[in-house]
Amino acid sequence: MANIKDIAKKAGVSVTTVSRVLNNHPYVSEDKREAVLRVMEEFNYQRNINAVHLSKGETLLIGVVVPFTNHPYFGLLVEGIANEAMKNNYKLVLFQTNYQEDREIEALKMLQHKQIDSLIICSRICEWDVINQFTEYGSIVLCEDARNRNVSSTFIDHYMSFSNALEYLHNKGHQKIGYCIGRKTGANSRQRGKAYADFLKRIDEPYKEEYIFYECLHFEHGEEVVRRLASLDNPPSALLVTSDFAAAGIVTSCREKGIHIPDDLAIMGFDNQPIAKIMHITTLEIPLVQMGRQLLLQAIDGKKHTHEEISVKLIERQTV
Amino acid sequence: MANIKDIAKKAGVSVTTVSRVLNNHPYVSEDKREAVLRVMEEFNYQRNINAVHLSKGETLLIGVVVPFTNHPYFGLLVEGIANEAMKNNYKLVLFQTNYQEDREIEALKMLQHKQIDSLIICSRICEWDVINQFTEYGSIVLCEDARNRNVSSTFIDHYMSFSNALEYLHNKGHQKIGYCIGRKTGANSRQRGKAYADFLKRIDEPYKEEYIFYECLHFEHGEEVVRRLASLDNPPSALLVTSDFAAAGIVTSCREKGIHIPDDLAIMGFDNQPIAKIMHITTLEIPLVQMGRQLLLQAIDGKKHTHEEISVKLIERQTV
DNA sequence: TTAAATTATGAAACGCATTTCAGAGCAAGA
DNA sequence: TCTTGCTCTGAAATGCGTTTCATAATTTAA
Numbered sequence: 262m263a264n265i266k267d268i269a270k271k272a273g274v275s276v277t278t279v280s281r282v283l284n285n286h287p288y289v290s291e292d293k294r295e296a297v298l299r300v301m302e303e304f305n306y307q308r309n310i311n312a313v314h315l316s317k318g319e320t321l322l323i324g325v326v327v328p329f330t331n332h333p334y335f336g337l338l339v340e341g342i343a344n345e346a347m348k349n350n351y352k353l354v355l356f357q358t359n360y361q362e363d364r365e366i367e368a369l370k371m372l373q374h375k376q377i378d379s380l381i382i383c384s385r386i387c388e389w390d391v392i393n394q395f396t397e398y399g400s401i402v403l404c405e406d407a408r409n410r411n412v413s414s415t416f417i418d419h420y421m422s423f424s425n426a427l428e429y430l431h432n433k434g435h436q437k438i439g440y441c442i443g444r445k446t447g448a449n450s451r452q453r454g455k456a457y458a459d460f461l462k463r464i465d466e467p468y469k470e471e472y473i474f475y476e477c478l479h480f481e482h483g484e485e486v487v488r489r490l491a492s493l494d495n496p497p498s499a500l501l502v503t504s505d506f507a508a509a510g511i512v513t514s515c516r517e518k519g520i521h522i523p524d525d526l527a528i529m530g531f532d533n534q535p536i537a538k539i540m541h542i543t544t545l546e547i548p549l550v551q552m553g554r555q556l557l558l559q560a561i562d563g564k565k566h567t568h569e570e571i572s573v574k575l576i577e578r579q580t581v
Numbered sequence: 582m583a584n585i586k587d588i589a590k591k592a593g594v595s596v597t598t599v600s601r602v603l604n605n606h607p608y609v610s611e612d613k614r615e616a617v618l619r620v621m622e623e624f625n626y627q628r629n630i631n632a633v634h635l636s637k638g639e640t641l642l643i644g645v646v647v648p649f650t651n652h653p654y655f656g657l658l659v660e661g662i663a664n665e666a667m668k669n670n671y672k673l674v675l676f677q678t679n680y681q682e683d684r685e686i687e688a689l690k691m692l693q694h695k696q697i698d699s700l701i702i703c704s705r706i707c708e709w710d711v712i713n714q715f716t717e718y719g720s721i722v723l724c725e726d727a728r729n730r731n732v733s734s735t736f737i738d739h740y741m742s743f744s745n746a747l748e749y750l751h752n753k754g755h756q757k758i759g760y761c762i763g764r765k766t767g768a769n770s771r772q773r774g775k776a777y778a779d780f781l782k783r784i785d786e787p788y789k790e791e792y793i794f795y796e797c798l799h800f801e802h803g804e805e806v807v808r809r810l811a812s813l814d815n816p817p818s819a820l821l822v823t824s825d826f827a828a829a830g831i832v833t834s835c836r837e838k839g840i841h842i843p844d845d846l847a848i849m850g851f852d853n854q855p856i857a858k859i860m861h862i863t864t865l866e867i868p869l870v871q872m873g874r875q876l877l878l879q880a881i882d883g884k885k886h887t888h889e890e891i892s893v894k895l896i897e898r899q900t901v
Numbered sequence: 902t903t904a905a906a907t908t909a910t911g912a913a914a915c916g917c918a919t920t921t922c923a924g925a926g927c928a929a930g931a
Numbered sequence: 932t933c934t935t936g937c938t939c940t941g942a943a944a945t946g947c948g949t950t951t952c953a954t955a956a957t958t959t960a961a
Contacts, residue, residue, distance in 0.1 A: 264947055275911040280949060288909050310694040311634040312947035315916055320631065322674070330663060331656030340651045343677040347684065352691070354642070355675045357663040364667065371672070374630040398627075480829075481855035509800075510859065513833065535801035539830065584917055595941040600919060608939050632917030635946055 263304040272300040283308060323560050324380040326356045326368050332478060333506050333534055334549065338383055338404070341553020349561055351378075360386045360444070369395040379560040384447060400563030402556050405448040408568045413559040415552050415569045419449045422573045423456035423501070426529055426545055430499045431464060433581055435527060439472030439497035441486055441507055453503070472497050483510020487518060490526070499527035499581070505534040508542050512580060528580040541579040547571075583624040592620040603628060643880050644697040646676045646688050648704050652798060653826050653854055654869065658703055658724070661873020669881055671698075680706045680764070689715040699880040704767065720883030722876050725768040728888045733879040735872050735889045739769045742893045743776035743821070746849055746865055750819045751784060753901055755847060759792030759817035761806055761827055773823070792817050803830020807838060810846070819847035819901070825854040828862050832900060848900040861899040867891075 265283075269276040274293050281289045282297040289297075300306075314320045325342055327335040339355075346353050354377055358364040365387050372380045372395055379400040385392070389410065392401060396411045407414035430438050440457060442450055461468050471493060474486050486507070490496050502508035508530035515522055522528055530537050533546035548571060555569050585603075589596040594613050601609045602617040609617075620626075634640045645662055647655040659675075666673050674697055678684040685707050692700045692715055699720040705712070709730065712721060716731045727734035750758050760777060762770055781788050791813060794806050806827070810816050822828035828850035835842055842848055850857050853866035868891060875889050 265949095266947080269911095276948075277911055277950085278909090281910090283948080288907090290909065293910085307693055307695075309635070309947050310691075310696045311631060311638075311640065312916090313949080314631040315629070315635045315918095316947075316949045318631075318916075325675075329660070330650065331653065331660045333651065336651030336656060339675075340649070340677065343650060343675065347677075352696075353675045355645075355659075355663065355673045357660065357667075371630075373627055375627075376630040376672075479855060481859045484859050510856075513860065516836070535799060536830075539801045539804050540833065585919095586917080589941095596918075597920085597941055598939090601940090603918080608937090610939065613940085629917050632946090633919080635948095636917075636919045638946075 263306050264309065268297065268300050268304060268306055271304070272296045318375065319378050320376060321351050322354050322377045323351050323557065324354045324356060324368050324371055324377040326358055326365055326380065326382040326385070328358050328360045328384050328386075329478075330355065330357050333536075334504060334532060335383055337532075337534070337549035338553045338556075341550035342381060342557045343553075344550070345554040345557040349557070351557070351561065358386065360384075362386050362391075366391065369401075372401070373398040375399070379563050381556045381560050383556075384449075386447075400560055400566075402559045404552065404556060406452075406568075406570075411566065413566045413568065415555040415559060415571060417547060417552075417571045417573055419452040420456045422545060423453040424460060425575070426501055427457065427460040429575065430501070430527060430529065430581065431460075433499075433527065435497075435499040436464065436466060437472070437495070437497040438499045438501065439469075439474070440501035440503070441474040441477035441482075441511075442503045443476070443478045445475050477502065477507045478504060480506045480510040480513075482507050483512070484514045486511050487514035487520070491518070497526075499523075499529070501529050501531075503531045505530040505532045505537040505542060505544055508544070508580070509536045509540050512540055512542060523579070523581050530580075533574075533576050537576070537578070543578045543581040544576050546574040546576050548573075583626050584629065588617065588620050588624060588626055591624070592616045638695065639698050640696060641671050642674050642697045643671050643877065644674045644676060644688050644691055644700040646678055646685055646700065646702040646705070648678050648680045648706075649798075650675065650677050653856075654824060654852060655703055657852075657854070657869035658873045658876075661870035662701060662877045663873075664870070665874040665877040669877070671877070671881065678706065680704075682706050682711075686711065689721075692721070693718045695719070699883050701876045701880050703876075704769075706767075720880055720886075722879045724872065724876060726772070726888075726890075731886065733886045733888065735875040735879060735891060737867060737872075737891045737893055739772040740776045742865055743773040744780060745895070746821055747777065747780040749895065750821070750847060750849065750901065751780075753819075753847065755817075755819040756784065756786060757792070757815070757817040758819045758821065759789075759794065760821035760823070761794040761797035761802075761831075762823045763796070763798045765795050797822065797827045798824060800826045800830040800833075802827050803832070804834045806831050807834035807840070811838070817846075819843075819849070821849050821851075823851045825850040825852045825857040825862060825864055828864070828900070829856045829860050832860055832862060843899070843901050850900075853894075853896050857896070857898070863898045863901040864896050866894040866896050868893075 265276050265279050269279045278289060278293055279297050282294050343353060356368040368380055371377050381402045383404045401412040403412050403414040406416040444450055508528050511528055512522055520526055530542045530544035533544045537544040552571055559567055585596050585599050589599045598609060598613055599617050602614050663673060676688040688700055691697050701722045703724045721732040723732050723734040726736040764770055828848050831848055832842055840846055850862045850864035853864045857864040872891055879887055
């Protein structure tokens with residue numbers, strides 16, 4: 262395959278001039294420019310991108326870390342990131358970690374090795390001290406409140422929004438409220454957990470372990486929740502479900518079992534995915550696509566660390 | 582940042598020796614190896630991957646083209662690809678095309694520019710003559726029957742499986758059968774369309790345009806299908822729905838409207854996603870994760886073109 | 902008309918690791 | 932003792948485009 266040298270020789274110019282043509286620099290006379298273009302055409306010249314990367318020290322590649330690609334929350338987030346990446350001529354390198362730390366570290370190492378220009382971590386398992394070791398190598402963007410950290414972040418105030426959601430249910434007359442969440446740990450989960458504990462204290466209700474359901478990510482997990490709910494002597498009258506799909510699964514399972522919603526059980530979803538609209542699920546809208554967009558912009562603009570709080574909106578429908 | 586030369590100098594060896602240490606070549610004496618490792622440690626040496634890429638002419642990056650990341654079909658497929666990529670030390674570059682041809686071409690161009698070693702196209706919009714222009718630059722793997730083409734492929738026989746599904750419904754007493762599908766064009770859609778047309782001929786039923794529903798991808802699209810169904814004078818008694826999520830949406834919408842399944846309307850899904858199990862939807866199992874795995878292996882093994890047919894399995898549940 | 906500013910062009914350095922080739926040293930086999 | 936055949940090492944070539952710097956040729960401004 263022809264390289265820049267071959268083109269230069271054939272066109273009777275220097276490689277510098279060819280490079281100028283390639284990069285649309287001014288200061289190339291019209292006739293030489295044309296000569297170069299003609300030869301490039303003739304040789305079907307393909308610029309070796311790796312040489313460009315080596316030379317420029319950048320790759321126009323941005324890493325995206327997600328625990329699962331196959332989850333509507335991350336699906337929408339990645340969609341937002343992908344769309345904005347396209348606009349800015351960046352490509353994405355996808356890291357599916359399944360929440361395995363070594364896989365997350367692999368992504369960080371790619372940043373370190375300059376194989377990607379920056380890294381967006383949509384959900385993290387690593388501790389901060391691990392991440393801190395890599396911040397010098399490129400911009401890292403988190404999807405959680407990281408205002409006091411050495412990275413950029415786009416986040417929603419999960420403490421506040423969870424508190425508000427609980428308050429909303431409480432105002433609707435619910436006292437016994439439980440919640441379903443994806444995982445126990447993780448910054449966002451902890452914020453929500455704290456909001457929950459504080460809320461219980463505020464309304465003077467005891468903390469009941471059996472009111473909390475973990476690993477609640479997908480539609481199909483709703484069934485298990487309803488089954489466990491049925492086994493409780495004193496079940497909650499309302500459930501905050503941090504995924505609309507899981508909420509939809511719960512609603513579906515309840516219908517099957519004759520549990521009436523919202524009278525027997527009130528359900529409040531999160532995200533405002535399309536399924537929530539169809540199934541008339543009251544939910545807290547989280548603008549995931551917009552967040553993805555913002556994450557990418559922060560990743561590109563690696564110079565300074567910025568922090569964007571995104572606000573959520575309660576969408577009232579028929580499950581509360 | 583230190584480079585291989587600095588390390589060599591400091592360790593008192595040649596760059597060749599450092600390179601040997603880096604690549605675990607034999608023929609390096611123990612003392613020199615240790616000296617090199619010590620200096621690398623001291624300098625916190627990071628190998629410049631782009632230089633490696635340039636030198637080796639490969640990137641260990643594989644492109645994955647999907648129309649949408651946020652769709653359970655592609656979600657599972659990508660999950661399979663991602664898992665296998667991990668095992669083989671490859672990383673993925675994600676291209677979300679939204680079925681825009683220029684975006685697909687961008688991916689092909691990255692192959693051409695050797696920025697990725699090979700390309701997996703999970704669903705294509707480009708014509709063959711476009712793809713053919715790029716086959717020389719690296720291995721291209723398709724997720725459709727491409728046995729007579731210059732690429733590798735992993736596919737299921739959509740004609741056969743669609744025919745069998747239709748036959749199954751027919752045997753259950755259905756004569757008026759319609760189907761829902763993601764898009765009109767595309768190799769797989771055409772195969773299914775042909776199977777449908779042939780089936781109608783076989784059972785001597787007229788082809789009714791209004792029995793076919795396009796753009797049926799997500800749960801929420803089920804509602805629209807049911808609405809349109811209700812407006813038909815002579816609605817089908819059974820529906821083949823090429824996505825379990827859409828099928829689930831239809832089932833849900835029918836329940837709301839009091840349409841009884843399977844008596845008033847039989848539904849058969851595709852993929853056997855978890856949601857199908859929970860909602861007791863009869864479906865055709867497509868082993869997407871396994872397919873993803875296979876696609877990646879073919880992408881890596883770029884030497885020869887192979888073609889793998891994956892078989893499907895009917896899962897009988899309660900919607901037919 | 903002269904000084905200053907533009908435009909145009911190329912040689913060479915730079916980014917960095919891999920790989921080929923040549924050669925030295927040493928041990929095993931004939 | 933001589934020949935093979937390993938083991939070990941490094942110089943130099945290779946992959947390829949970008950960028951800096953120096954210089955020449957024109958224009959424009961003064």
